[in-house]
Each structure stands twice: as C-alpha cells, then as structure tokens.
Amino acid sequence: MIHVQASSTxxxxxxxxxxxxxxxxxxxxxxxxxxxxxxxxxxxxxRSTKKLRPGPHQGCPESTN
Numbered sequence: 311m312i313h314v315q316a317s318s319t320x321x322x323x324x325x326x327x328x329x330x331x332x333x334x335x336x337x338x339x340x341x342x343x344x345x346x347x348x349x350x351x352x353x354x355x356x357r358s359t360k361k362l363r364p365g366p367h368q369g370c371p372e373s374t375n
C-alpha cells in the first residue's frame with residue numbers, strides 16, 4: 311500500500327505539489343500506524359512465548375521452517 315501511494319505521489323509531485331504534500335502526509339501516517347501495529351504484535355508474541363512451552367501460540371504465526 312505504501313509503495314503504491316509513494317509511486318503515485320512521485321508522478322504528481324511536479325504537476326500538483328499541494329496534492330503531493332497531502333499524499334506524503336498520508337503515507338507518513340500509514341507507515342507509522344503499520345509500525346505500531348507490528349511492534350504491538352511482536353511484543354504480544356514475545357510475552358506469550360516466555361510463559362508457554364515451545365509450539366504455536368495464540369495470536370502468533372507458526373514458523374514454516
């Protein structure tokens with residue numbers, strides 16, 4: 311999603327700088343939100359694995375190794 315937004319913004323940059331600035335602001339917020347969600351998910355997985363035996367844990371993806 312962020313890649314598509316950034317690519318579109320690059321095309322708009324010279325033709326419509328105001329719209330490009332608005333798009334960049336949205337991209338910045340989207341990436342920030344995504345990182346917060348990822349950190350929360352990884353934090354939850356780390357906490358649950360410390361308490362439980364090895365194996366799949368609720369809310370944590372299984373390893374495919």
